[in-house]
Amino acid sequence: MVSPDLTPRYLRLPSRALGRDVHLWQYGHYGRPVIAFPTAGGFAHEWQQNGMIDALGDLIRAGRLKLYQPETNICRTWTGDGTPQERLARHEAYERFVAEELTAHIEEDCSAPRARIGLAGASMGALYAANLALKHPERFDRALCMSGRYATQAFLGDYRGLDAYYSTPLDYVWNLGGDALRRIQAHTHLTLVVGRGRFEGRCIAETVALARACAHVGIPHHLDLWGHDVAHSWRWWHRQARFHLGQLAA
Helix, strand or coil, X not given: CCCCCCCCEEEEEEECCCCEEEEEEEECCCCXXXXXXXXXXXXXXXXXXXXXXXXXXXXXXCCCEEEEEECCCHHHCCCCCCCHXXXXXXXHHHHXXXXXXXXXXXXXXXXXXXXXXXXXXECHHHHHHHHHHHHCCCCXXXXXXXXXXXXXXXXXXXXXXXXXXXXXXXXXXXXXXXXXXXXXXXXXXXXXXXXXXXXXXXXXXXXXXXXXXXXXXXCCEEEEECCCCCCCCHHHHHHHHHHHHHHHCC
């Protein structure tokens, strides 16, 4: 449940990139803007439904944090029907929605042109946060990635096209260089968090591997490994988000 003074604002944001309206929940009237991506369900209300808003309530009420929670189209991309090329085209359209249309809405809502925006997500939401920060570092200066999956072969099978490559951090980060890498180094930072308890599984190996890739090419990042009692669950994501977003919104 959400406390009465954490009043949500709901809207359907029109998207030309997706050809439809996108469900969006907003919390806070002032503070650091952060886009919060849902997990594999893709629902815009997921952070609210799973207690994350109350976990971050003091930051929101104090005017330190302003959250924007869009739905994702994950059921039509990573876990959906169609060829890998069709699904990745839908994923790229969603990234255009976030990088162009959602950011424009946030700038207007915050009365802050070219606002620097943070990203956050757990599980599959971490993949969205990492990809968008790495691809659009001038727009997204921080990404909090909790219990993420950063290798996409489990969702794409044997398909290895360029569209898959550029949507898979564990593929393209190792090979970054030139201006693309300099932009990332100058403008963004990844916080990679994972527990070592129940159901973290591949998330541990992929989180450590992404941190190593970032270190290899000099991308600013922080690897935060939690204990063996820390599971792949909202209970722990509450604590991780509260700690790291609290620092971001200091």
